[in-house]
Amino acid sequence: MATLLRAPKRKKYDYVVIGSGSAGSVMAARLAEDGKNRVLLLEAGPSDQHIHIRMPAALGLPLGSDRFNWRFESEPEPGLNGRTILEARGKVLGGSSSINGMNWVRGNPWDYDNWAAMGLEGWSYAEILPYFRRAESFDKGANDYRGDKGPMLVETCKAEGPLYDAFIQSAKQAGMRHVEDHNAYRQEGVHITQRNVGKGIRWSSSQGYIHARGNQPNLDVVVGGRLLKINFSNRRATRADILVNGERQSVEIDGEIILCAGALNSPQLLQLSGIGPADMLRSVGIEVLADMPGVGAGLKDHVAAPVQYRATQNVSAARHLNNFGKLKLGLQWLLAKKGLGATNFFEVGVFMRTRPEIAVPNVQFEFVPMLGEMQHGSVKLENGFQYFFSLMRPKSEGRVWLRDANPLSAPRFVFNYFAHEEDRRDAIDAVRAIRHVVSQPAWAPYRGEEVTPGKQLQTDEQIMEFLRQEAGTNYHPSCSARMGNDDNSVVDAQARVHGFDNLRVVDASIMPEIVSGNLNAPVIMMAEKLSDVVLGKQPLPRSEAPYYRPEGDAA
Numbered sequence: 001m002a003t004l005l006r007a008p009k010r011k012k013y014d015y016v017v018i019g020s021g022s023a024g025s026v027m028a029a030r031l032a033e034d035g036k037n038r039v040l041l042l043e044a045g046p047s048d049q050h051i052h053i054r055m056p057a058a059l060g061l062p063l064g065s066d067r068f069n070w071r072f073e074s075e076p077e078p079g080l081n082g083r084t085i086l087e088a089r090g091k092v093l094g095g096s097s098s099i100n101g102m103n104w105v106r107g108n109p110w111d112y113d114n115w116a117a118m119g120l121e122g123w124s125y126a127e128i129l130p131y132f133r134r135a136e137s138f139d140k141g142a143n144d145y146r147g148d149k150g151p152m153l154v155e156t157c158k159a160e161g162p163l164y165d166a167f168i169q170s171a172k173q174a175g176m177r178h179v180e181d182h183n184a185y186r187q188e189g190v191h192i193t194q195r196n197v198g199k200g201i202r203w204s205s206s207q208g209y210i211h212a213r214g215n216q217p218n219l220d221v222v223v224g225g226r227l228l229k230i231n232f233s234n235r236r237a238t239r240a241d242i243l244v245n246g247e248r249q250s251v252e253i254d255g256e257i258i259l260c261a262g263a264l265n266s267p268q269l270l271q272l273s274g275i276g277p278a279d280m281l282r283s284v285g286i287e288v289l290a291d292m293p294g295v296g297a298g299l300k301d302h303v304a305a306p307v308q309y310r311a312t313q314n315v316s317a318a319r320h321l322n323n324f325g326k327l328k329l330g331l332q333w334l335l336a337k338k339g340l341g342a343t344n345f346f347e348v349g350v351f352m353r354t355r356p357e358i359a360v361p362n363v364q365f366e367f368v369p370m371l372g373e374m375q376h377g378s379v380k381l382e383n384g385f386q387y388f389f390s391l392m393r394p395k396s397e398g399r400v401w402l403r404d405a406n407p408l409s410a411p412r413f414v415f416n417y418f419a420h421e422e423d424r425r426d427a428i429d430a431v432r433a434i435r436h437v438v439s440q441p442a443w444a445p446y447r448g449e450e451v452t453p454g455k456q457l458q459t460d461e462q463i464m465e466f467l468r469q470e471a472g473t474n475y476h477p478s479c480s481a482r483m484g485n486d487d488n489s490v491v492d493a494q495a496r497v498h499g500f501d502n503l504r505v506v507d508a509s510i511m512p513e514i515v516s517g518n519l520n521a522p523v524i525m526m527a528e529k530l531s532d533v534v535l536g537k538q539p540l541p542r543s544e545a546p547y548y549r550p551e552g553d554a555a
Contacts, residue, residue: 004047004093004211005222007244013040014219014255015534016240018227018269021095022205023507024260026135029151029209030531032219039218041210042225042242045091046402048098054201055333057341062099068092069099072264072410079396079418081468087483088475089262093223094206095516096262097520100475102202102344103366104154104194106132106183107522108351108392109547111359118512120483120493122529122539125547130540131528132183132521138194144545145184151208152524153198156382157347162315162446163385166547167348168192169442182351186548187516188361189348196520197344200337205524216530228407230257230273232289236501243408256502256534260496260527263477263509266432267296267400270481270490270505277401278440290499294488296400296480300514302364302390303417303427304474305467308371310384310448312445316370345369350437351392351516354429359550361516363430364390365437371451384448387438389430390474392516395420400480418464427471428463448450476519478508494533506530 017028020043028041045068048054051063053068062068069092075084090096109125133147139155142148171190172178196203196330210221225244230237237257237329239250259266270276274289276296281288296525331343345368351361371384398415420425429451438447449455453466481490489512491497495504506527508519515522532539 001049001214002221003215004384005220006224007247008040008222008225008242008249008251009220010038010040012252012254013038015039015101016251016253016257017041018097018240018257018259019043019261019265019507020093020206020210020221021090021262021507022097022520023527025094025097025205025209026028026524026527027258027260027506027531027534028221029213029220030528031534032216033093035216035218037218037255041219041221042171042227043093043095043221043223044094044226046206046223048093048206048259053098053204054095055330055341056102056195056197056200056344057329057333058200059099059101059202059344060091063088066091066105070410072413075412075414077414077417079468080471083469085415085472086306087264087473089264096475097196098202099517100520101346103346103349103518104136104183104521105517106194106525107517108187108360110549111396111513111515115483115512119485120512122493123483126542127539128525128529129543129545131525134526134540135521137198140181145181150239151212152196152205153203154194155197155210156373157193157195157343159347161369162313163311164348164367166442166446170437170440171350173440173442174437176350176352182349183521183547187351188353188548188550191348192472193347193349195344195346197342200333200342201535203469205520225405227261227269228272230269231504232273232500235499237503239520245357253502256504258513259503259505260507260508260536263299263480264400264411264413266507266509267480270295270497271402272405272407280401284402285508286402286405292490292498294482294490296315297397297488298479298482299398299400299413299415299477300394300396300479301398301415301417302392302474302476302514303394303396303415303423303471304388304390305386305427305431305454305471306386307431307438308384308386308451309438310371310382310451311446312448313446314383315343315446316383316385332555348525352433353550354426354433359394362392362426364392364517365434366390367403378493384391384451384456387434389427389434390476391423391430393514394423396423397479402543413477415473415477425465427467428460431463431467474518476508476514478511478514478519481505481509482512483510484512495530504530504534
């Protein structure tokens with residue numbers, strides 16, 4: 001277990017990494033791996049060594065607490081009837097990988113070939129697959145697609161129980177292929193989920209890259225520390241002003257400073273340092289160092305909504321989660337790291353195309369074998385089941401901007417969900433697709449009343465109004481400091497901020513387009529790849545492994 005510090009031990013570092021999440025823990029560990037580079041990893045939140053973080057089944061608890069969660073609130077969303085959205089972001093060692101749902105999803109291989117087609121050299125599927133493999137230890141072993149020697153432990157869910165069986169069988173009855181590994185040759189179809197859980201505990205980026213390595217004398221991991229501002233001399237970052245457990249300090253930057261604070265905080269930190277849209281910076285009294293309109297622009301998320309059913313038999317996971325059941329679950333997990341305490345409940349899923357002319361799955365179904373509010377920051381459980389759909393490649397875009405010049409203020413942001421007609425079409429189609437699957441014979445023994453949207457809502461207009469009232473975030477903000485070479489991009493293909501010598505951003509904000517799946521695994525891959533770039537290493541050899549394309553393969 002790594003020793004966590006309350007303040008930096010040095011005045012000067014080769015690398016300063018801001019944020020210890022899916023990217024930051026990876027970057028810091030890889031940069032410090034040679035034992036020579038002096039690396040500071042600065043995390044605003046506390047230690048991750050808490051039962052609510054370590055126990056997979058407790059994943060809902062941090063959503064309702066501000067101890068490990070920034071609990072940012074969006075501006076009123078025009079497409080959601082003016083509702084604000086509570087955006088969970090990890091404020092703890094491991095960042096959002098310490099409070100997420102633990103689904104291990106790489107995205108579709110096409111996503112990365114699309115990045116390369118946008119002019120981003122080095123980001124094709126053939127070039128990034130070796131870094132996915134390097135990052136993981138997959139419980140079914142290594143092959144052309146999977147790794148077995150990496151820091152991230154990835155296990156295949158057991159998916160045992162009648163509701164999981166009904167989910168898989170009904171999807172097959174609806175015409176979907178059962179895919180053995182949705183992170184390998186083919187994503188599209190119904191699958192048993194994989195999760196970053198190992199030895200019965202949440203295997204976050206901090207667990208895999210920081211704690212599992214033990215103490216490294218040249219890596220200082222500081223909790224309770226926030227970046228206030230980056231200071232520059234001739235477009236070179238020279239000093240980071242930080243607030244560490246209430247005390248203002250500065251550290252000098254010998255090499256680089258790397259922002260890994262996420263798609264909401266990294267643009268905010270750039271803006272606080274004078275890098276961003278000039279008019280916005282001036283409006284809050286910040287001196288403009290670089291007029292860069294792309295900082296904070298293009299924000300995307302996987303908009304999501306639940307379709308829920310009551311169960312006619314008492315077979316849902318909720319029956320195990322009364323007070324006695326929770327006590328039993330907790331004791332079994334504490335003593336043996338086994339049982340329901342070691343599950344994240346998301347054990348089966350689907351990636352599908354809602355229209356045949358779409359080249360890549362545009363909708364994901366995640367499944368929970370109980371009825372419950374798990375999206376808006378609270379958890380209530382009942383007997384039933386729910387499909388939780390997400391739009392994989394939404395067209396709607398939002399932005400991130402400053403509330404004021406105070407670095408301790410929360411960023412302002414809006415996602416603009418459903419602003420684009422195609423997103424509205426895909427979301428309505430997703431609800432209809434779920435209803436079609438749930439109407440299959442496999443669900444007949446368990447299928448009760450449709451709770452949401454409710455069978456009385458049948459027209460496109462009625463379904464859309466339900467979505468405006470109930471849809472929200474799948475906690476995947478991205479694309480707000482994009483890689484690219486155009487005027488709206490922020491960093492180049494090596495994650496260097498345009499016009500600066502030693503400033504990079506490495507997190508979901510630099511995705512040029514959001515990927516088709518949960519973001520934890522892709523961001524870990526990006527940090528693995530970019531750590532080699534920072535260190536000047538040769539990239540790993542390209543992979544020749546093919547992947548499924550509907551137009552060139554039988555369904």
